[in-house]
Amino acid sequence: MRLGIAQRFALIFAAIGILASGFAGYYAYRASRVLLVRAAEARLLTATRVLMRQVTVAFDDSARNVKLLAGHPLALTALSTTEQHRSAAEDGLAVLFREMARTRPEMFQIRLIAAADHGRERVRIDRDDNGPIRIRDDELQEKGHLPYVYDTLRLPAGDLYLSRAFINRERGAHAGEGQPSLHMAAPIHDDRGKPVGAVVVNIDLAGIFHQLAIDLPDDVRLYLATDRGDFLLHPDLAQAFAFDKGKRALVQEQFPAAAALVDGQARDVVVSTEGPEPTRGVVATFIRETLSAPQREANFILGLSQSKATVLRESDDLGDAMLRIVVGVSILSAVLATLLARAVTGPLDQMVLAVQHFAATRAREPLPVSRRDEIGVLARSFDDMQQQIESQMETLQNKQRELDHLASHDALTGLPNRRVFLDRVEHALVRASRTELQLAILFIDLDHFKEINDSLGHAVGDTMLLAVADRLRATVRAADTVARMGGDEFIVLIEDVESATTASMVANKIIESLAVPVTYRDEQLAIGASIGIAIYPRDGLSTTEIVAAADQAMYRAKLGGRNRYCFATYPGDADTMPLGL
Amino acid sequence: MAIGGLVLPFLFLWTLLTWPVAGNAAADAPVRVLRVLAWPGYADRDVVKGFETRHLVKVDLTLVDSDEALWEKVSADRGANIDVFAVNTAELQRYIDEGLVRPIDVTTIPNTRRQLPRFRDLTRIAGLTRDGKAYGIPYTYAEMGLIYDRNQFPTPPDSIAALWDPQLRGRVLAYDTGGHNFSLAALRLGSQSPFRIEAADWPEAVDELIALRRNVLGFYTRPDEATELFIRHRVALMFANYGRQQVQALKAAGADIGYTIPKEGALAWLDCWAVSRATADSALAYAWIDYTLESHVSRLLVSRQGLANTIDEPPTDGADRRLIWLEPTEDAERRDKLWARIVSGDSAKRVLAP
Numbered sequence: 001m002r003l004g005i006a007q008r009f010a011l012i013f014a015a016i017g018i019l020a021s022g023f024a025g026y027y028a029y030r031a032s033r034v035l036l037v038r039a040a041e042a043r044l045l046t047a048t049r050v051l052m053r054q055v056t057v058a059f060d061d062s063a064r065n066v067k068l069l070a071g072h073p074l075a076l077t078a079l080s081t082t083e084q085h086r087s088a089a090e091d092g093l094a095v096l097f098r099e100m101a102r103t104r105p106e107m108f109q110i111r112l113i114a115a116a117d118h119g120r121e122r123v124r125i126d127r128d129d130n131g132p133i134r135i136r137d138d139e140l141q142e143k144g145h146l147p148y149v150y151d152t153l154r155l156p157a158g159d160l161y162l163s164r165a166f167i168n169r170e171r172g173a174h175a176g177e178g179q180p181s182l183h184m185a186a187p188i189h190d191d192r193g194k195p196v197g198a199v200v201v202n203i204d205l206a207g208i209f210h211q212l213a214i215d216l217p218d219d220v221r222l223y224l225a226t227d228r229g230d231f232l233l234h235p236d237l238a239q240a241f242a243f244d245k246g247k248r249a250l251v252q253e254q255f256p257a258a259a260a261l262v263d264g265q266a267r268d269v270v271v272s273t274e275g276p277e278p279t280r281g282v283v284a285t286f287i288r289e290t291l292s293a294p295q296r297e298a299n300f301i302l303g304l305s306q307s308k309a310t311v312l313r314e315s316d317d318l319g320d321a322m323l324r325i326v327v328g329v330s331i332l333s334a335v336l337a338t339l340l341a342r343a344v345t346g347p348l349d350q351m352v353l354a355v356q357h358f359a360a361t362r363a364r365e366p367l368p369v370s371r372r373d374e375i376g377v378l379a380r381s382f383d384d385m386q387q388q389i390e391s392q393m394e395t396l397q398n399k400q401r402e403l404d405h406l407a408s409h410d411a412l413t414g415l416p417n418r419r420v421f422l423d424r425v426e427h428a429l430v431r432a433s434r435t436e437l438q439l440a441i442l443f444i445d446l447d448h449f450k451e452i453n454d455s456l457g458h459a460v461g462d463t464m465l466l467a468v469a470d471r472l473r474a475t476v477r478a479a480d481t482v483a484r485m486g487g488d489e490f491i492v493l494i495e496d497v498e499s500a501t502t503a504s505m506v507a508n509k510i511i512e513s514l515a516v517p518v519t520y521r522d523e524q525l526a527i528g529a530s531i532g533i534a535i536y537p538r539d540g541l542s543t544t545e546i547v548a549a550a551d552q553a554m555y556r557a558k559l560g561g562r563n564r565y566c567f568a569t570y571p572g573d574a575d576t577m578p579l580g581l
Numbered sequence: 582m583a584i585g586g587l588v589l590p591f592l593f594l595w596t597l598l599t600w601p602v603a604g605n606a607a608a609d610a611p612v613r614v615l616r617v618l619a620w621p622g623y624a625d626r627d628v629v630k631g632f633e634t635r636h637l638v639k640v641d642l643t644l645v646d647s648d649e650a651l652w653e654k655v656s657a658d659r660g661a662n663i664d665v666f667a668v669n670t671a672e673l674q675r676y677i678d679e680g681l682v683r684p685i686d687v688t689t690i691p692n693t694r695r696q697l698p699r700f701r702d703l704t705r706i707a708g709l710t711r712d713g714k715a716y717g718i719p720y721t722y723a724e725m726g727l728i729y730d731r732n733q734f735p736t737p738p739d740s741i742a743a744l745w746d747p748q749l750r751g752r753v754l755a756y757d758t759g760g761h762n763f764s765l766a767a768l769r770l771g772s773q774s775p776f777r778i779e780a781a782d783w784p785e786a787v788d789e790l791i792a793l794r795r796n797v798l799g800f801y802t803r804p805d806e807a808t809e810l811f812i813r814h815r816v817a818l819m820f821a822n823y824g825r826q827q828v829q830a831l832k833a834a835g836a837d838i839g840y841t842i843p844k845e846g847a848l849a850w851l852d853c854w855a856v857s858r859a860t861a862d863s864a865l866a867y868a869w870i871d872y873t874l875e876s877h878v879s880r881l882l883v884s885r886q887g888l889a890n891t892i893d894e895p896p897t898d899g900a901d902r903r904l905i906w907l908e909p910t911e912d913a914e915r916r917d918k919l920w921a922r923i924v925s926g927d928s929a930k931r932v933l934a935p
Contacts, residue, residue: 118794121926138931141927142795142926144795144926145797146799147799150751150798150814170925170926245643246643246650247642247643
């Protein structure tokens with residue numbers, strides 16, 4: 001398809017507009033996504049820090065409570081060797097433990113364990129479905145071989161034991177059995193500084209974190225890992241405590257950036273991953289923190305993640321808005337481009353029209369000559385050119401007319417020449433055959449012209465010829481044609497002849513008018529003419545026939561004595577008619 | 582000017598820039614997965630990788646650290662979660678009894694030809710065959726001797742009674758398992774058949790194990806855990822459930838230790854690869870067994886773990902060893918149940934309660 005300048009301009013301008021708005025929109029969309037992810041990262045990091053702060057506060061709180069219980073005078077009494085005081089102290093402590101358990105739902109179990117009797121439990125509050133219950137007598141167990149006892153008893157007063165996170169497998173642990181747990185314990189020393197027992201609290205690890213994370217939005221997932229990276233809490237339950245099931249599920253494997261936390265090279269990391277959820281296609285932050293306890297077990301890694309799809313939802317809205325803007329701007333630029341193209345091509349079209357019109361009709365159309373721009377210059381140049389062409393055409397036409405006249409008229413008399421005459425006869429014959437009217441050809445030859453011309457000179461001859469031409473013109477009707485055939489021969493075409501009489505009347509009038517002598521330098525020169533008359537259709541049907549017939553009639557008139565006319569045929573009458581007959 | 586020349590690159594650019602970031606939509610073709618259950622050190626990461634690369638499969642490795650855990654995992658869903666696992670000859674019996682393992686066609690495992698003759702004649706190894714069919718391919722073995730701290734023992738302890746020595750109270754480490762500990766208690770009580778505890782002898786055995794519980798620092802399950810406890814708590818004596826594997830680990834950790842076989846003899850285990858009856862891909866399971874018997878894999882047991890393999894003769898240190906190869910116990914379930922109570926700290930009365 002051929003495109004006009006206007007369409008091309010429109011397309012280019014529209015393309016530029018669409019490109020510009022499209023690119024701007026696209027990059028704004030891209031930038032908005034990056035910004036959103038960054039904002040989400042910052043938000044998550046803050047949330048993780050806040051959560052971490054809450055966790056440490058909660059742990060510090062639990063630790064304070066454990067130390068508080070361990071420091072309670074009843075605890076020491078309950079561990080004393082005197083049976084009598086011991087029982088009352090155990091009961092008192094049981095009440096205290098029970099109240100503590102009631103107000104601290106994260107504590108699965110609170111126990112007082114003696115260093116003596118192989119780490120026998122003295123007071124034990126467990127939790128079952130109905131709340132805290134006291135375990136008594138022979139249900140109490142010996143725990144001296146468990147690290148939370150033997151490690152705690154080795155701690156100095158005021159220190160705190162914190163175990164690794166584990167799944168509780170001790171038989172008889174009630175609500176805590178099979179649950180992710182953490183042991184927190186504080187030693188109890190007697191007056192002489194000898195460790196005599198410990199208060200051991202079993203903390204519900206999952207509970208404490210879920211409690212803290214309860215305010216987090218639904219789409220934010222919580223992760224907890226040990227300092228080695230083993231997941232303790234994970235949105236995918238199979239990944240949590242994998243090590244307890246003989247497997248490893250490590251934070252640094254799922255989020256490689258978190259390796260810096262496990263190595264201890266960083267305190268917090270921000271991770272952004274692509275792919276399917278839950279561990280891919282998320283924004284996540286992880287923080288490593290040390291709880292206020294001396295053991296290495298107190299290090300852990302806390303993390304929050306949010307699906308990128310959620311984070312980027314706002315950007316999708318923005319993308320829609322951008323798309324609408326881009327489409328709008330594109331349409332606008334297409335319209336503007338069309339208008340602009342028209343403004344440029346309108347005057348051009350006008351000029352094209354003017355040129356075409358001028359070429360066809362040579363009529364001048366208005367041009368935008370008043371414009372001050374290049375188009376105005378072009379229009380003015382074109383206008384000048386038109387004027388020039390016009391004047392040259394006029395000159396040319398005048399010359400043409402002159403030439404035409406010269407070619408069709410006799411130079412001396414100004415009468416049509418033989419060629420024009422024959423042409424007119426041709427046309428008259430056609431008309432006559434249609435109207436069924438007659439026409440007459442009068443062939444006139446001047447008498448004695450040659451003698452005058454030879455004796456008196458050509459100037460006299462010319463004067464005579466001019467006089468003859470004038471008289472012939474004056475004699476016939478305007479519609480009839482008088483022509484000079486050459487020399488002293490003239491010929492007259494009379495159309496619409498009703499009868500031969502009409503022709504003879506004209507011939508008589510001619511003979512009469514030529515009978516008057518021509519005056520030349522006070523000299524009277526007599527002339528006369530012999531006329532041959534041919535009538536169509538009687539004397540011939542074609543131009544050649546009829547002119548020849550007239551010519552022959554004229555010869556007969558000449559032979560008949562001159563100064564007379566003669567019909568080509570004249571049935572019933574004399575062959576020739578002398579003047580006045 | 583050709584408009585097309587402008588419009589095409591524009592469209593191309595536009596398409597390029599706005600094309601959605603295509604997710605890796607092509608779903609991974611299903612990969613054959615071999616589910617292996619093994620003990621620490623039997624299949625290190627590089628070993629697993631080597632197998633995965635060679636067979637273009639994925640190995641789902643689960644580690645166990647006690648016979649109880651192994652039984653629990655294999656018997657769950659009648660073995661449907663496991664393809665191949667390592668189990669000692671004694672434990673293997675209850676798996677055969679329960680129909681959890683399938684007979685192995687040894688000819689499908691060409692590398693068995695590399696094994697020492699005494700490991701190739703399966704009929705001569707107690708517990709490996711039944712009704713003329715083989716159920717296990719020997720892989721590694723160890724005896725459970727005693728590890729002692731040279732600084733705390735001028736002379737090596739000569740009896741398992743040392744585990745109960747009140748002088749060592751709080752400085753002894755034992756292994757957290759019912760099966761071996763009851764056998765140990767039976768040996769301590771002078772039994773000639775530690776795997777067969779008579780009904781009348783249970784209270785005595787329980788008392789022995791409670792006494793052991795009261796004498797130890799604690800009970801371990803994993804070798805690395807044992808090493809850490811041994812060093813951190815300056816332990817004097819340890820029952821080495823993993824045998825020389827632990828000796829190697831402790832020496833690597835810088836402990837000055839000795840290893841001895843007590844006069845009562847040392848319980849010894851021979852771990853075999855067994856194939857789950859429920860496996861859907863026994864060919865891959867056989868390929869795994871065959872792979873572990875290649876010398877570069879089997880020798881890692883020696884070089885890395887200090888365990889013995891079945892293709893090379895172990896260096897003899899001249900010691901006169903009395904090895905008591907594990908046998909099926911009279912009631913593994915009962916041993917497990919009572920042990921769980923003992924280790925939780927219950928009294929003898931509650932331990933023996935029904």
